[in-house]
Amino acid sequence: MQDKLRSDAFEIFRKALSAVEPSSCISNSVCRDDNTLIVGDRAYDLTSYENVFLVSFGKAAVAMASAMETILDEYISDGFAITKYGFGGTLKKLEVLEAGHPIPDDNSVAAGIMIRDMLERTGKNDLIVFLISGGGSALLTLPRKGISVSDIVGLTDGLICSGATIDELNTVRKHLSAVKGGGLAKMAYPSESVSLILSDVVGDPLDVIASGPTVPDSSTFEEFLEIITRYDLKLSSAVQGLLDDGLEGVLEETPKSSGPIFDRTYHYLVGTNSLALHEAERKASELGYNTLILTSSLIGEAKEVAKVFASIAREERLKGMPVPLPACILAGGETTVTMRGKGKGGRCQEMALSFGIEVNGLENVLLLPGATDGNDGTSDAAGAFADGSTFRDGKDIGMDARLMLLKNNSYSFFKETGDLLLTGPTGTNVMDIYILLIT
Structure with a gap:
């Protein structure tokens, strides 16, 4: 991994955090x-x-x-x-x-x-x-009306593992x-x-x-029902009773x-995330990059969003678009991960691993997705660095990046390659920052 790109990405991320301290x-x-x-x-x-x-x-x-x-x-x-x-x-x-x-x-x-x-x-x-x-x-x-913390835990866990959005998760939480x-x-x-x-x-x-x-x-309780139906989640008897009472108007909205x-x-x-992105943009410009903020509202499945960043990286390397090289493309938001494996990681690490697979062999590109609170998912890392050598680096030490992604085990992959972003708790939280550097 190129030390200069890695160092620059870290400095840009750290500057973004300073704006939302x-x-x-x-x-x-x-x-x-x-x-x-x-x-x-x-x-x-x-x-x-x-x-x-x-x-x-x-x-x-x-x-x-x-x-x-x-x-x-x-x-x-x-x-x-x-x-x-x-x-x-x-x-x-x-x-x-x-x-x-x-x-x-x-x-x-x-x-x-x-x-x-x-x-x-x-x-x-x-x-x-x-x-x-x-x-x-x-x-x-x-908890409302007979709901226990275990009821909330079970349903919250089910929603998170199903890839529910923060809006959907909070609609349910509000009514519990x-x-x-x-x-x-x-x-x-x-x-x-x-x-x-x-x-x-x-x-x-x-x-x-x-x-x-x-x-x-x-x-509303009607939206609560729609979300539960969408993800085909089974409710405890207490939660089902609360939902039924809410739908019938027995329980106050x-x-x-x-x-x-x-x-x-x-x-x-x-x-806000926008405030952090603009500070990141200023730092990237100081470091000599031509900058572009894509959005502060990025959502979607983390491993699929990574493919978009990979496409932008290839376009930059081939044509110097959408901004001239050296380029820093910035975005913010909060993606989701649908858990199919039992590995360890978070949305930023999953995005980084997917990006590393997509840009395998592509030189002079690096993506740093980082959680501004310092904790990506349930791990102790904020995110991870990924570039064109990520796939090969894993292979060299006996790890299959594609298999690790399938198992949602991005943390273990990057821990072994030494590419985790470790900040510790930052004391702030304005979603995630995504930093794509191309030279």
């Missing part, structure tokens, strides 16, 4: 002028509230909360930060709880209970600041948990609230990020836009 996102979006908190175009007189509560959840929860502690300081009355195992830390004023991701666990439910109990103490003259980042949907849950799909806003009412959101979802729809806990929900619940809520995006 949670404390920077908060400080660039929020400030305090004496007793006034300013968020976007809104101003909050902190002296007019009896209490100010801080609730942070997601993979970036601790970093976002730390930044807001600095800003709000003595005005914070109480609060919690809920994040993924290994992503925690110590905060000055907030209790930190680690929980399961991408599959919720008992700590996820404990977090939901703690937040509910705290919100039950709030009133009309209180301000609640919600800090929401990717992963929040699994990390914070409160009382805190999702506007549920937190309902609990917080009639307090005033402001949600600062770090987006990890294609297109940045507020009702999908962390399952939209503080915004109106447009999804998630909060919709009508009604007073959302009259005192405000939402502000503090960081």
Whole structure:
């Protein structure tokens, strides 16, 4: 593998991460002028509230909360930060709880209970600041009507393994948990609230990020049924009962836009995949590349999307299109993997392995797909480097790249070749970044 391309790709990825570092996102979006908190175009007189509560959840929860502690300081009355195992830390004023991701666990439910109990103490003259980042949907849950955490785990696992999109996954989650799909806003009412959101979802729809806990929900029990039918999933008796009650109108739908619940809520995006891509573009230009951002909304099966990048790489090598060489083609988004094997890896590593197979023997090309949170799938890698020598490198040490891809075992392949992207937990999460370099 070419050291120069690998080094450049890593520097570009690292620069992209710096643009969506949670404390920077908060400080660039929020400030305090004496007793006034300013968020976007809104101003909050902190002296007019009896209490100010801080609730942070997601993979970036601790970093976002730390930044807001600095800003709000003595005005914070109480609060919690809920994040993924290994992503925690110590905060000055907030209790930190680690929980399961991408599959919720008992700590996820404990977090939901703690937040509910705290919100039950709030009133009309209180301000609640919600800090929401990717992963929040699994990390914070409160099962509805007889649903157990094992019911949620089983169905979530089934959806993920079936290749369900994040939208589909969250539609189901919203109807299983009382805190999702506007549920937190309902609990917080009639307090005033402001949600600062770090987006990890294609297109940045507020009702999908962390399952939209503080915004109106447009999804329905009918859509829940359609998703379950589409993937031919078997439901536990408790989930089936909840779905039947929802379809019959016995169980209340998630909060919709009508009604007073959302009259005192405000939402502000503090960081997105697009922000990271533009910083990556600037870094690539500094390194001498002609750059092009394809999209920040890339979706699809990871191994198939890799073929698109391979086609672009061949076009660049042959014709210098769509931008002159040396070229850096950038994209962002979140692909999916349909599990057919029992290997280890994630969508970025699977994409890299598929790309390596497609460009076998092609010189001076490299693809780096990387998860901005530092964890691709259930592995400890953020992604992997792949180029025209990837297939041969595996073969030289007795590994068949095609067989490893078939078994969804990309992590083991790249671990042996030494091409994993290892960043550790980054403290942020704005989906994935894809960096294609051609010289």
